[in-house]
């Protein structure tokens with residue numbers, strides 16, 4: 001029987017088999033942030049253990065960093081707890097010889113934006129990080145997934161992880177995304193169909209013509225959010241799009257080694273007779289711009305639909321009522337026309353250059369509604385510089401957006417950027433949990449183009465209508 005790409009990656013990284021379900025899995029790269037690493041370093045110190053492979057670690061300060069639009073060299077963290085966290089992280093990285101993208105680093109940004117853009121992520125790799133959105137790297141054919149703090153310690157000490165092998169799911173998407181819809185709409189659509197636990201215990205391989213047509217960055221959006229369906233990983237087999245993206249960014253291999261690597265990458269795919277435990281099929285033509293109405297990413301509808309009627313199943317009904325109450329909405333209500341206070345364009349889901357280009361295309365020559373506070377937080381220093389070079393930053397500033405420094409920012413209320421209770425936000429992020437963007441704040445997940453349209457209109461609207469103006 002043939003093997004899936006997922007199984008091949010696991011097999012090629014298995015140091016030894018622990019039992020029927022578990023293997024010791026070798027990690028090619030381990031990424032750390034300031035938030036989930038401190039106890040791991042403390043654990044190492046207690047046991048007097050060195051870091052096994054310092055050159056296979058990378059650190060980034062991203063969750064607690066402020067994003068005020070001051071120049072990078074003036075950037076400082078003023079919140080005491082956050083400043084301590086960052087300083088502690090810097091000390092730990094220095095002590096162990098780990099490369100760190102610190103607060104004042106020109107290439108600092110959100111870990112899942114920076115790692116691919118500097119060419120660190122390549123097909124067939126295993127990439128670990130104490131952060132759930134590590135699934136992003138599947139877009140480049142790498143198996144990435146989040147680990148817990150005690151596992152971070154284990155990886156630092158051994159470069160391996162005791163890993164329970166997942167099951168194989170295939171999500172096949174044929175057809176073509178229509179104008180005004182993006183991979184963000186596609187992933188919200190898929191999660192709304194299979195549910196927030198729909199891929200629990202599985203690694204998802206995306207296949208089909210609609211996936212092949214996506215850019216590498218659009219694939220990152222898709223794989224990033226696959227964890228919101230509970231998946232333990234996402235993969236897209238490498239193709240020319242992947243190879244072009246990576247070859248342009250690799251910094252640490254000479255050209256002849258890249259050529260050899262490309263030959264290997266081309267062979268990385270599931271066998272024709274590989275069997276998946278579960279297969280879902282979707283048609284990209286059916287995807288409209290999607291927006292969440294509730295407090296879980298699967299509570300999403302097409303902008304042309306209405307919030308569904310309450311479920312007849314009591315537990316589900318209770319959850320829906322709780323979500324509606326938190327969001328200040330009713331079953332049967334339309335989202336089209338709903339007034340927003342805030343628009344946030346950022347996060348490791350949608351703050352890459354293509355996302356910002358999509359926003360600029362909508363807002364060029366127009367203005368943010370006076371009632372709205374709108375901010376764009378680029379995913380990294382490199383994205384910010386490129387947007388400056390391309391004139392995108394000026395378009396955004398002229399339209400009335402705040403143009404900030406990179407970081408996780410308002411994706412989660414762990415830094416200075418947060419909403420007030422009751423504020424409603426059109427957001428390009430990945431989680432709409434209660435309190436995610438601030439206590440009592442109401443988050444509606446959507447694509448960058450939809451968020452841009454909401455900023456202009458002051459309310460959630462169908463971006464496809466906006467194309468008359470573009």
Ligand SMILES: CC(C)[C@H](C(=O)O)[C@@H](O)C(=O)O
Nearest residue numbers: 035036130131132133146412
């Ligand atoms: C803080 C971190 C552990 C968390 C994650 O794992 O994803 C965060 O990045 C998030 O998006 O919720």
Ligand code: SF4
Nearest residue numbers: 133347348408411412
């Ligand atoms: S941008 Fe948001 S989702 Fe991504 S790592 Fe930061 S907090 Fe997590």
